[in-house]
Amino acid sequence: MTGTPPDTTGQGTARPGGMALPSAQPEPENRGRLIALLGRFAPWLAAIGRLTRHQVRFTLLLIGAGWGTLRESLRPNSWRRPVKYEFRATLRQVVSGGFLSIVITATLAGLMVVSQAAYWLGYAGMAQMTGSILVSVLVREISPILVGIILMGRSGMLSLTEIGMMVLGGEVRGLQARGIDPFLALVMPRTFAFTLGGFTLGMIFAVVSLLMGFVVAHASGAITSSVWTFFFNVLAAMTTWDYLIIPLKFVLVGFFVGLGACISGLTVSSTDTMATIMPRGFARGIMLVLVVNILFMLDF
Amino acid sequence: MAANAPLLELRDAVPSFEESGLMPAPYNLRIMPGECAVIDCRDVERAALFADLCTGMISLTQGSIKFMGLDWSVLRDRQLNALRGRIGRISRHGGWLDMFGTHLNIMLPHLYHTSEPFDHVVLHATELGHKFGLPGLPISAPDRLSAADLARAACVRAFMGRPALLVLEDISDMLPEETVLPFLEMLTAARDRGCGVLWLVRSGAAWHDYRKAVNIHMRLLDEGLFSMRVV
Numbered sequence: 001m002t003g004t005p006p007d008t009t010g011q012g013t014a015r016p017g018g019m020a021l022p023s024a025q026p027e028p029e030n031r032g033r034l035i036a037l038l039g040r041f042a043p044w045l046a047a048i049g050r051l052t053r054h055q056v057r058f059t060l061l062l063i064g065a066g067w068g069t070l071r072e073s074l075r076p077n078s079w080r081r082p083v084k085y086e087f088r089a090t091l092r093q094v095v096s097g098g099f100l101s102i103v104i105t106a107t108l109a110g111l112m113v114v115s116q117a118a119y120w121l122g123y124a125g126m127a128q129m130t131g132s133i134l135v136s137v138l139v140r141e142i143s144p145i146l147v148g149i150i151l152m153g154r155s156g157m158l159s160l161t162e163i164g165m166m167v168l169g170g171e172v173r174g175l176q177a178r179g180i181d182p183f184l185a186l187v188m189p190r191t192f193a194f195t196l197g198g199f200t201l202g203m204i205f206a207v208v209s210l211l212m213g214f215v216v217a218h219a220s221g222a223i224t225s226s227v228w229t230f231f232f233n234v235l236a237a238m239t240t241w242d243y244l245i246i247p248l249k250f251v252l253v254g255f256f257v258g259l260g261a262c263i264s265g266l267t268v269s270s271t272d273t274m275a276t277i278m279p280r281g282f283a284r285g286i287m288l289v290l291v292v293n294i295l296f297m298l299d300f
Numbered sequence: 301m302a303a304n305a306p307l308l309e310l311r312d313a314v315p316s317f318e319e320s321g322l323m324p325a326p327y328n329l330r331i332m333p334g335e336c337a338v339i340d341c342r343d344v345e346r347a348a349l350f351a352d353l354c355t356g357m358i359s360l361t362q363g364s365i366k367f368m369g370l371d372w373s374v375l376r377d378r379q380l381n382a383l384r385g386r387i388g389r390i391s392r393h394g395g396w397l398d399m400f401g402t403h404l405n406i407m408l409p410h411l412y413h414t415s416e417p418f419d420h421v422v423l424h425a426t427e428l429g430h431k432f433g434l435p436g437l438p439i440s441a442p443d444r445l446s447a448a449d450l451a452r453a454a455c456v457r458a459f460m461g462r463p464a465l466l467v468l469e470d471i472s473d474m475l476p477e478e479t480v481l482p483f484l485e486m487l488t489a490a491r492d493r494g495c496g497v498l499w500l501v502r503s504g505a506a507w508h509d510y511r512k513a514v515n516i517h518m519r520l521l522d523e524g525l526f527s528m529r530v531v
Contacts, residue, residue: 081411174395178409179384
């Protein structure tokens with residue numbers, strides 16, 4: 001055998017031509033430098049990671065819970081009697097609790113937007129554009145945002161507080177101990193009640209705001225046509241997409257406001273108090289309302 | 301569930317300390333159908349945690365807990381909930397939802413887990429209410445009831461339906477004197493049907509009248525569960 005014996009000295013092996021292979025000695029130095037560098041930046045990296053995870057957590061929770069809600073709602077076994085009861089009670093609270101606020105807000109919005117649009121478009125000689133302007137500005141863009149905010153303020157915060165307090169008081173654990181799934185008993189029915197409530201209140205908002213706007217504009221002489229002609233013009237200005245998008249916006253705003261409130265309530269920690277639950281829930285709710293509207297604005 | 305199989309069996313069950321705060325010691329307990337196990341524990345928090353452990357609400361690091369022959373740790377959510385629906389439980393804290401009336405709180409588990417007609421459920425709950433000294437089903441919110449009425453309502457809720465296991469935390473200080481006898485009668489009737497009983501008590505006075513009918517007597521301490529002599 002004529003093989004070269006392995007170099008065990010750790011000094012490196014001489015190559016023909018006088019070039020030496022890099023020796024093993026500098027490696028620990030490099031490694032040590034790398035570790036020191038990592039040690040210096042590790043707290044920063046950890047802080048960035050913590051912040052990212054914390055920020056993304058709610059979004060991921062929302063996606064998962066949204067999918068879970070839809071999936072569970074398709075099972076007939078999920079709609080048990082207490083679940084139906086909770087759905088009806090929440091729907092009643094959402095619609096009756098928000099009705100007056102919706103009517104007042106819609107009246108004010110109608111007074112401002114419809115009368116101003118009718119006046120200025122008439123002044124500019126573009127009165128025929130009144131319908132399409134009202135549909136795109138008032139019904140499609142402003143209504144879902146205002147309905148979402150009212151829904152959140154009147155009912156979303158209530159759900160958030162109720163569920164949050166139930167978690168902190170151990171009542172949710174009590175439900176689990178009796179074999180009642182809090183997701184099925186609280187989150188799913190409330191989310192669907194908010195969804196249906198959002199659609200109902202949204203339609204009321206759209207009709208009332210247009211009607212009140214017409215009344216004021218008609219009284220001031222900015223609009224001279226009859227109420228039927230006015231509504232006919234508004235409907236004629238709506239495209240096929242509008243018939244789909246407007247109800248969909250109301251439905252999605254309701255869905256996400258309800259789901260966001262319930263999930264925020266269900267995920268409170270033992271260190272949370274009303275002072276921390278409420279502002280967090282409010283900020284999340286506003287963000288969800290705006291995100292739903294902005295997503296639609298980008299696509300259509 | 302096989303014949304002659306234990307109804308509830310804790311076999312070297314070591315609870316997760318991080319999750320529960322219970323000492324990670326091996327717990328062993330075996331309750332056969334119709335048996336009554338009394339567990340002495342002065343600390344109500346620890347007693348509630350042990351009740352949670354027996355109902356599969358605390359994960360284990362070792363061992364197993366089986367109820368009706370099924371291991372809590374291998375069941376999925378729906379199965380877990382269905383199985384917990386077979387347990388009648390009296391909790392000392394956190395058992396009432398103030399957003400519902402007490403009548404709904406009482407009937408909620410039964411309405412959730414069964415499809416028995418609503419009228420039958422109401423009738424059954426009302427009858428039980430009469431037995432425990434309630435004039436009917438209280439419809440006001442639980443936070444508006446007196447401690448005695450709430451204890452009566454807790455008994456009604458625990459005995460609703462035909463539970464396979466009763467997990468009873470100690471409410472003897474809230475239960476009125478005249479309700480103790482109906483409570484023990486109901487306990488015996490349930491055991492005659494094959495229902496097991498896990499009764500967590502704080503002192504001997506709570507179960508003194510029932511001493512002769514108890515099969516298992518244990519003490520729950522920080523270090524674990526220890527057998528006591530049944531007198």
